[in-house]
Amino acid sequence: MTNMTLPRTLQLAVDARGVARITMNRPEVFNAFNELMIAELAQAVEQLSADAGVRLIVLAGAGKAFSAGADIQWMKRASEASQEENLQDARRFAKMLHLIADCPKPTLALVQGLALGGGVGLAAACDIALASADAKFAVSEARFGILPAVIGPYVVNAVGPRQARRLALTASRITAEQALAMGLLHEVVATAAELDAALERWVAELLLNGPLAQGEIKRLIAQLEVGPVTAEVRELTAQTISRVRMGEEARQGFAAFLAKQPAPWVPQAGDDATKN
Numbered sequence: 644m645t646n647m648t649l650p651r652t653l654q655l656a657v658d659a660r661g662v663a664r665i666t667m668n669r670p671e672v673f674n675a676f677n678e679l680m681i682a683e684l685a686q687a688v689e690q691l692s693a694d695a696g697v698r699l700i701v702l703a704g705a706g707k708a709f710s711a712g713a714d715i716q717w718m719k720r721a722s723e724a725s726q727e728e729n730l731q732d733a734r735r736f737a738k739m740l741h742l743i744a745d746c747p748k749p750t751l752a753l754v755q756g757l758a759l760g761g762g763v764g765l766a767a768a769c770d771i772a773l774a775s776a777d778a779k780f781a782v783s784e785a786r787f788g789i790l791p792a793v794i795g796p797y798v799v800n801a802v803g804p805r806q807a808r809r810l811a812l813t814a815s816r817i818t819a820e821q822a823l824a825m826g827l828l829h830e831v832v833a834t835a836a837e838l839d840a841a842l843e844r845w846v847a848e849l850l851l852n853g854p855l856a857q858g859e860i861k862r863l864i865a866q867l868e869v870g871p872v873t874a875e876v877r878e879l880t881a882q883t884i885s886r887v888r889m890g891e892e893a894r895q896g897f898a899a900f901l902a903k904q905p906a907p908w909v910p911q912a913g914d915d916a917t918k919n
């Protein structure tokens with residue numbers, strides 16, 4: 644197996660069969676992605692997609708989580724940055740997810756631990772997603788006063804608009820079994836230690852099929868989805884998250900998370916839940 648470590652946030656390995664594995668490697672923040680990780684992921688996926696020796700791409704996370712989504716420290720910088728800088732951030736993230744979804748080779752997400760916010764988006768943008776039974780998922784953006792804009796189309800395409808509303812509006816955690824039942828996952832294994840064996844079964848099946856046919860299948864299915872993620876859709880999602888990210892509610896949400904405090908809109912003990 645050839646191993647190449649990208650400078651900072653990823654590990655990359657390609658085996659003799661052309662199975663590439665990208666491991667997000669910021670375990671100290673549950674593999675939350677910042678500007679650098681977005682750039683490195685985009686570069687890695689672009690290069691592997693264009694490499695004739697690569698047959699499929701596996702996306703995994705180092706440590707206890709798959710990914711805790713966007714880095715809140717980085718998201719919070721929105722209040723100091725210009726509208727144009729925020730929009731560029733969102734466009735870069737939208738482009739990175741698009742590169743994964745649009746990759747002409749099969750892509751597989753390997754989820755252990757947590758997939759939160761943009762982490763769910765990464766799994767949804769992959770063709771196949773596997774998880775261990777203890778994995779938990781949440782489309783958690785609304786907890787911070789923002790929304791799953793850029794990841795939205797991929798989540799909707801994976802689980803449909805009805806389940807996407809539930810996931811995004813409640814922002815609550817679901818189990819791997821629930822994620823399997825709603826179509827976000829393709830297989831759940833009992834323990835994280837069994838993930839690699841499950842991955843091998845999927846890889847062996849995927850390698851039996853014509854690579855060009857697989858590229859055509861992906862292009863065709865992308866046109867048949869609930870909503871094709873066109874350039875216009877991506878721009879709409881980028882415009883939306885960059886606007887909401889700069890708002891007062893988001894500022895309060897990010898600050899509350901970093902201070903390990905509840906956001907101001909969270910009901911406090913003693914609030915009367917029956918009041919109307």
Ligand SMILES: CC(C)(COP(=O)([O-])OP(=O)([O-])OC[C@H]1O[C@@H](n2cnc3c(N)ncnc32)[C@H](O)[C@@H]1OP(=O)([O-])[O-])[C@@H](O)C(=O)NCCC(=O)NCCSC(=O)C[C@@](C)(O)CC(=O)[O-]
Pocket residue numbers: 671672673675711712713714715716736757759760761762764783784787790791792793794795884901
């Ligand atoms: C992961 C747990 C459950 C661990 O919960 P825990 O085990 O209680 O540990 P913790 O909360 O103390 O976290 C450990 C360390 O990881 C950091 N950390 C952890 N997550 C992040 C993060 N995302 N960004 C930045 N830092 C993060 C956290 O700040 C802390 O740093 P320390 O205090 O030790 O210095 C908890 O930290 C948590 O809930 N994190 C937030 C996860 C989340 O909701 N992510 C969604 C981000 S928004 C997003 O992805 C937007 C996007 C891109 O989808 C928008 C769009 O699509 O348009």
